Amino acid sequence: MILKDISFQTPEENIIFDEVLLSLAENGFSGEVLRFWEPQEPFIVLGKICREEDDLFVENIQKDGLKVLRRASGGGTVLEHAGCLNYSLVLSKEQNPSLVNLNQSYKFILSKIIDGLNTFGVETVFMPICDIALFSSHKKISGNAQKRGKKFILHHGTILYDFDIEKIGRYLRMPKQVPEYRKGRSHRDFVANVPVAVGDLKLSIKNVFAIQQEESFLKKIEAETLREYLRTKSPVVHLEKFAYAS
Numbered sequence: 001m002i003l004k005d006i007s008f009q010t011p012e013e014n015i016i017f018d019e020v021l022l023s024l025a026e027n028g029f030s031g032e033v034l035r036f037w038e039p040q041e042p043f044i045v046l047g048k049i050c051r052e053e054d055d056l057f058v059e060n061i062q063k064d065g066l067k068v069l070r071r072a073s074g075g076g077t078v079l080e081h082a083g084c085l086n087y088s089l090v091l092s093k094e095q096n097p098s099l100v101n102l103n104q105s106y107k108f109i110l111s112k113i114i115d116g117l118n119t120f121g122v123e124t125v126f127m128p129i130c131d132i133a134l135f136s137s138h139k140k141i142s143g144n145a146q147k148r149g150k151k152f153i154l155h156h157g158t159i160l161y162d163f164d165i166e167k168i169g170r171y172l173r174m175p176k177q178v179p180e181y182r183k184g185r186s187h188r189d190f191v192a193n194v195p196v197a198v199g200d201l202k203l204s205i206k207n208v209f210a211i212q213q214e215e216s217f218l219k220k221i222e223a224e225t226l227r228e229y230l231r232t233k234s235p236v237v238h239l240e241k242f243a244y245a246s
Contacts, residue, residue, distance in 0.1 A: 020222060022149055038082070044078070089157075091109075092152055107128075109155055
């Protein structure tokens, strides 16, 4: 598996590049990949079927000038902001039979992330279907989602380590569907940072996925495909229909 620790300047590039990696793997141009990235500016990402009117405080987003994007994977709407480490995995179903079933794949992947956190003395627990929470408080520190291809899956994960939790409630409404363990808690009371430095987080994930090769550059085919996807598959969500009088 190859590690790519690559963050782009724009939200659009950061979101679309994961789809590029999955497409190249599906079409035989690459294999398994672990990618790390962090947002260069705050923005909102809607899950594949999430609705703007259900999930967003649109007026606040428009006032503050945040971009809103939609990703190709499922899961809920998230705020991308400084202090959030994103990790993306492109994994082969053939090499990892546990990935064939959706629920099993979440347990398989997140158990590895939890093992990595344990090496730094942080006790966390898997919360089905796709969360990781602190063991002591059951506060969520990681959300995850997937896009599944025929031969590979794309797994998105976030880990909060120095995130301004208060910002979430300014932009995101309470989701209509919430896990039972949330127990009605507000964003502020439900979400937490993991007390691990970002460098240690990356090291722990690299170790549990046995990374042997690292690349800090884009291959020609990756750069070309990224440009094409940005042109033809823009993830930007336009909020003009929600315009308000200032």
